[in-house]
Amino acid sequence: MRFAVVVNEGPYTHQASDSALNFVRAALDKGHEIFRVFFYHDGVNNGTRLTVPPQDDRNLQRAWSELALTKNLDLVVCIAAAQRRGVLDAKEAKRQGKDSDNIAPGFRISGLGQLIEAGIQADRLVTFGD
Amino acid sequence: MADNPKKKFLYVNRKAPYGTIYALESLEVVLIGAAFEQDVALAFLDDGVFQIAEGQNATGIGMKTFAKTYRALGDEVRKLYVERESLSERGLSLEDLMPIVYEDENEDYVQKPSIHLVDRAELARLIGDSDVVLSF
Amino acid sequence: MSTLHTVNKSPYERFAFASCLAHIAPGDALLMLEDGVLGARRGGAFAKRFAEAGGAAAVYAIGPDLEARGVKREDVAEGVEIVGYDGFVDLVAHHARVCAWL
Numbered sequence: 275m276r277f278a279v280v281v282n283e284g285p286y287t288h289q290a291s292d293s294a295l296n297f298v299r300a301a302l303d304k305g306h307e308i309f310r311v312f313f314y315h316d317g318v319n320n321g322t323r324l325t326v327p328p329q330d331d332r333n334l335q336r337a338w339s340e341l342a343l344t345k346n347l348d349l350v351v352c353i354a355a356a357q358r359r360g361v362l363d364a365k366e367a368k369r370q371g372k373d374s375d376n377i378a379p380g381f382r383i384s385g386l387g388q389l390i391e392a393g394i395q396a397d398r399l400v401t402f403g404d
Numbered sequence: 405m406a407d408n409p410k411k412k413f414l415y416v417n418r419k420a421p422y423g424t425i426y427a428l429e430s431l432e433v434v435l436i437g438a439a440f441e442q443d444v445a446l447a448f449l450d451d452g453v454f455q456i457a458e459g460q461n462a463t464g465i466g467m468k469t470f471a472k473t474y475r476a477l478g479d480e481v482r483k484l485y486v487e488r489e490s491l492s493e494r495g496l497s498l499e500d501l502m503p504i505v506y507e508d509e510n511e512d513y514v515q516k517p518s519i520h521l522v523d524r525a526e527l528a529r530l531i532g533d534s535d536v537v538l539s540f
Numbered sequence: 541m542s543t544l545h546t547v548n549k550s551p552y553e554r555f556a557f558a559s560c561l562a563h564i565a566p567g568d569a570l571l572m573l574e575d576g577v578l579g580a581r582r583g584g585a586f587a588k589r590f591a592e593a594g595g596a597a598a599v600y601a602i603g604p605d606l607e608a609r610g611v612k613r614e615d616v617a618e619g620v621e622i623v624g625y626d627g628f629v630d631l632v633a634h635h636a637r638v639c640a641w642l
Binding site for chain 3: 416418449450527529531532534535536537539540
């Protein structure tokens with residue numbers, strides 16, 4: 275089956291990102307397809323590469339980036355939510371006149387239409403939030 | 405996208421506006437979603453009923469009063485289901501909600517309400533009738 | 541065509557759990573995850589609802605979330621089936637849609 279996953283909260287403060295990661299891994303292990311993981315609201319904060327979590331704990335951003343790259347996942351950070359919260363790629367940073375970008379590898383910034391499209395194209399949509 | 409049959413999207417709104425961003429950002433999804441021409445319905449239950457309460461003014465708290473955007477939904481999204489029990493438990497009635505209407509092109513553009521009061525059991529049925537449930 | 545309802549907050553903290561229970565249809569399933577699993581404790585206020593729901597809706601809790609919170613198998617209310625993330629995936633596939641009560 276083809277799944278779409280929505281992550282509504284940022285890393286660490288809520289368990290949402292962890293639960294989503296565990297779900298995605300289990301789905302892939304069972305041979306399902308993950309059509310897209312869409313990060314909305316504070317979920318966009320999963321996509322910054324500037325986090326430095328404690329060494330003895332999991333690194334959520336790195337876990338998502340690695341999963342994206344090894345399993346060819348489409349991780350989309352919503353542009354509107356990202357602009358509000360300061361998650362930018364190089365193109366956005368330039369466009370908005372910011373002195374830096376911070377998007378993590380494996381994530382891409384795109385519009386809310388990607389969420390709707392995921393709902394249309396996937397067989398199931400699962401939401402992790404607060 | 406033209407190849408896929410229309411899916412029924414249900415937006416579940418259960419949180420009050422302003423204290424958190426969920427009401428505003430879910431509305432933003434609805435507005436963008438309109439372009440995809442799916443079968444869209446919004447459900448307002450629990451504290452979500454406050455999202456469409458009349459008389460909102462967020463000036464004093466320094467925020468944008470985005471309530472009027474729901475009125476603009478009128479023609480795009482004609483199915484705003486409001487749970488009766490959620491209203492009465494909060495001391496609200498239909499009269500406390502914003503008048504949200506659409507113009508029916510099949511009936512000489514007469515104005516009709518987009519808000520439909522439903523009871524809890526009916527709302528449960530609506531969930532069961534949808535293809536995709538979006539929660540915020 | 542049934543619905544999988546998910547609840548991730550404790551019923552003692554949030555109304556989401558109770559609201560979910562009020563909207564479940566026969567044939568649906570309820571999955572407790574994260575802090576939602578606290579509702580699965582034997583002797584808790586919601587425990588008897590599960591035995592009652594047993595016929596109408598299947599009730600599940602994520603094992604690793606129970607374990608994280610120190611809830612042992614014998615502490616879980618009757619009528620609640622413990623599943624892993626693989627079971628979660630199966631539930632999503634089995635039911636027609638997922639309704640998250642956040």
